Amino acid sequence: xxxxxFGALAAATLLASASFAADLKVGFVYVGPIxxxxxxxIHHENALVMKEYFGDKIDMVYQENVAEGADSERVMTQxxxxxxxxxxxxxxxxxxxxxxxxxxxxxxxxxxATGYQRAENVSTxxxxxxxxxxxQGHIAGSMTKSNIxxxxxxxxxxxxxxxxxxxxxxxxxxxxxxxxxxxxxYTWLDPAKEADAAQALIEQGADVILQHTDTTAPHAAAQKxxxxxxxxxxxxxxxxxxxxxxxxxxxxxxxYYIERTQEVLDGTWSSxxxxxxxxxxxxxxxxxxxxxxxxxxxxxxxxxxxIASGExxxxxxxxxxxxxxxxxxxxxxxxxxxxxxxxxYVEGIEGDxx
Amino acid sequence: MxxxxxxxxxxxxxxxxxxxxxxLLAAIGxxxxxxxxxxxxxxxxxxxxxxxxxxxxxxxxSNPLIGFIAAAFAAALLSLVxxxxxxxxxxxxxxxxxxxxxxxxxxxxxxxxxxxxKQAPSLGKFEIPFxxxxxxxxxxxxxxxxxxxxxxxxVLATYLFLMRSRHGLVLRSVGENHDAAHALGYNVVRxxxxxxxxxxxxxxxxxxxxxxxxxxxxxxxxTAGAGWIALAxxxxxxxxxxxxxxxxxxxxxxxxxxxxxxxxxxxxxxxYLSMAPYLITILVLVFMSVRGKQASPxxxxxxxxxxx
Numbered sequence: 001x002x003x004x005x006f007g008a009l010a011a012a013t014l015l016a017s018a019s020f021a022a023d024l025k026v027g028f029v030y031v032g033p034i035x036x037x038x039x040x041x042i043h044h045e046n047a048l049v050m051k052e053y054f055g056d057k058i059d060m061v062y063q064e065n066v067a068e069g070a071d072s073e074r075v076m077t078q079x080x081x082x083x084x085x086x087x088x089x090x091x092x093x094x095x096x097x098x099x100x101x102x103x104x105x106x107x108x109x110x111x112x113a114t115g116y117q118r119a120e121n122v123s124t125x126x127x128x129x130x131x132x133x134x135x136q137g138h139i140a141g142s143m144t145k146s147n148i149x150x151x152x153x154x155x156x157x158x159x160x161x162x163x164x165x166x167x168x169x170x171x172x173x174x175x176x177x178x179x180x181x182x183x184x185x186y187t188w189l190d191p192a193k194e195a196d197a198a199q200a201l202i203e204q205g206a207d208v209i210l211q212h213t214d215t216t217a218p219h220a221a222a223q224k225x226x227x228x229x230x231x232x233x234x235x236x237x238x239x240x241x242x243x244x245x246x247x248x249x250x251x252x253x254x255x256y257y258i259e260r261t262q263e264v265l266d267g268t269w270s271s272x273x274x275x276x277x278x279x280x281x282x283x284x285x286x287x288x289x290x291x292x293x294x295x296x297x298x299x300x301x302x303x304x305x306x307i308a309s310g311e312x313x314x315x316x317x318x319x320x321x322x323x324x325x326x327x328x329x330x331x332x333x334x335x336x337x338x339x340x341x342x343x344x345y346v347e348g349i350e351g352d353x354x
Numbered sequence: 355m356x357x358x359x360x361x362x363x364x365x366x367x368x369x370x371x372x373x374x375x376x377x378l379l380a381a382i383g384x385x386x387x388x389x390x391x392x393x394x395x396x397x398x399x400x401x402x403x404x405x406x407x408x409x410x411x412x413x414x415x416s417n418p419l420i421g422f423i424a425a426a427f428a429a430a431l432l433s434l435v436x437x438x439x440x441x442x443x444x445x446x447x448x449x450x451x452x453x454x455x456x457x458x459x460x461x462x463x464x465x466x467x468x469x470x471x472k473q474a475p476s477l478g479k480f481e482i483p484f485x486x487x488x489x490x491x492x493x494x495x496x497x498x499x500x501x502x503x504x505x506x507x508x509v510l511a512t513y514l515f516l517m518r519s520r521h522g523l524v525l526r527s528v529g530e531n532h533d534a535a536h537a538l539g540y541n542v543v544r545x546x547x548x549x550x551x552x553x554x555x556x557x558x559x560x561x562x563x564x565x566x567x568x569x570x571x572x573x574x575x576x577t578a579g580a581g582w583i584a585l586a587x588x589x590x591x592x593x594x595x596x597x598x599x600x601x602x603x604x605x606x607x608x609x610x611x612x613x614x615x616x617x618x619x620x621x622x623x624x625x626y627l628s629m630a631p632y633l634i635t636i637l638v639l640v641f642m643s644v645r646g647k648q649a650s651p652x653x654x655x656x657x658x659x660x661x662x
Binding site: 033035036037065150156181182183184185186187189190191192193195196197199200201203204206215216217220221223224239350351352354 | 360361362365366369373376463467470471473476564568569570571573574575576577578580609610613614616617618619623624625628
């Protein structure tokens with residue numbers, strides 16, 4: 001909590017110092033520190049790419065370590081008051097605050113990442129991370145020797161549940177005996193908790209750890225244990241390659257940031273809901289390392305290209321829900337509405353969605 | 355409760371000791387500080403400074419033990435800032451302590467910039483001769499790293515110092531009634547400064563344990579509130595060293611146990627498991643404190659000046 005207060009002070013100075021004239025002022029609100037090695041760092045790097053692209057045409061301001069909730073509302077208000085024309089709010093929990101601040105500043109455009117609430121001046125954008133999860137699931141199912149895959153889940157929202165389902169479906173396809181052990185830690189970023197969760201999973205036999213949290217702590221735990229593989233989340237996390245980190249899902253926001261910022265400059269911006277995947281290059285698959293057997297790597301890459309071309313959808317029937325009720329018939333694919341609100345496990349996963 | 359069978363008790367105890375040690379170190383240090391009548395809310399800030407300095411020095415020297423020593427010194431130095439502010443300049447302790455936490459978090463982020471993504475040398479296991487050879491029991495309790503035992507010995511040493519030594523009596527009397535202690539000729543400010551530095555060193559060790567053993571890596575803000583947990587444990591343990599030990603191990607233990615129960619597919623809803631560490635620790639410590647009188651040091655948080 002205290003980091004955020006400090007962060008607020010730091011940002012206040014930052015906002016104050018960046019007051020020279022440019023055509024457009026673009027703000028970014030981050031949930032973690034810009035060097036978390038994952039989610040926030042990759043947002044920030046992509047934001048910097050955008051800044052580089054536009055050069056002096058835009059001003060960029062940002063604020064790191066902003067708690068979801070009231071703190072974020074204050075930060076967004078502050079940015080708007082300081083003259084930001086476009087504000088990217090980059091965490092799911094910023095949804096309500098973004099809508100509420102957007103109402104007060106009808107001339108400021110807002111872009112809320114991974115959210116679902118839109119308004120005249122609020123767009124939402126997200127990536128189809130679950131496409132990347134399909135590839136992770138495939139590698140995980142192929143490589144596990146204990147047939148136990150550990151999954152560190154953050155907060156119970158559809159995005160996270162979707163990732164678990166997608167990974168499970170594709171692990172099960174290559175390995176019918178695979179079992180998922182899932183731990184919910186109720187935070188996006190807490191290295192010690194992430195490490196403890198990874199440790200608990202490893203002790204219970206998991207030799208593959210998938211994570212939907214923001215730091216590299218699970219990789220450190222896997223490295224200490226040996227013979228456990230992990231996947232980079234949001235960022236490549238290549239420091240831990242070639243093993244334990246064998247591949248990754250990389251978020252590639254820069255093309256979207258450039259496109260949307262250009263639209264504001266041109267005056268053509270309008271509220272939209274964007275959900276891009278591997279095909280649109282919003283989701284990247286990090287290099288599959290030498291620790292992965294060649295045939296598995298080839299299968300995984302083929303799967304990636306089939307998803308990218310649209311030939312294959314990760315959620316394709318026949319699929320049942322956890323309780324055995326049919327969800328998708330043979331060959332049927334899931335519609336975006338169902339995916340966006342997915343709060344159920346598919347058949348075979350143990351435990352309940354919290 | 356068949357799922358519990360999946361949890362290996364030996365590994366569970368090992369994990370809970372690792373999970374509890376940072377909080378235990380920070381809490382035992384803060385308890386001594388509060389026993390001397392000073393409330394230092396800067397535990398989180400001192401821990402994170404310990405985490406980053408310990409990590410950096412361990413990398414520079416390739417020796418984790420030197421990292422721990424440096425962490426203790428750095429955090430003690432930081433606590434001295436608080437000490438001078440509150441004991442010499444008579445500043446408000448609550449505000450100074452909060453300021454210390456903010457300062458520590460910011461400074462650590464700055465120091466840590468060059469250490470992102472690096473890996474520290476590992477602190478090996480220290481198997482206690484003979485004892486670690488006892489089947490099961492030995493592996494469970496006598497085969498951890500050095501700092502785990504150090505933290506336990508520190509609890510014992512703190513207890514003996516406070517309750518069985520003359521210096522400990524002086525420290526407690528300073529905390530109970532600083533005017534009376536002053537009238538008896540004891541140097542209140544010096545006693546408190548030393549206590550504050552001891553608390554700082556302990557917090558620093560706790561922080562370094564997070565970045566060098568528990569995680570082990572450096573991430574900004576990585577102590578994530580452990581310092582506040584330590585502060586709460588001191589209060590709920592009624593300022594008694596053994597209860598601090600119980601509180602820290604209970605919190606660390608239930609934290610690790612709930613993660614293991616989740617992984618084992620427990621039928622208990624995840625929400626309850628997640629709140630369990632906080633709830634159970636508070637309930638047990640409060641229950642232990644119901645009987646007997648409140649042991650809060652009478653001069654806790656009060657400003658002392660020789661003029662009375």
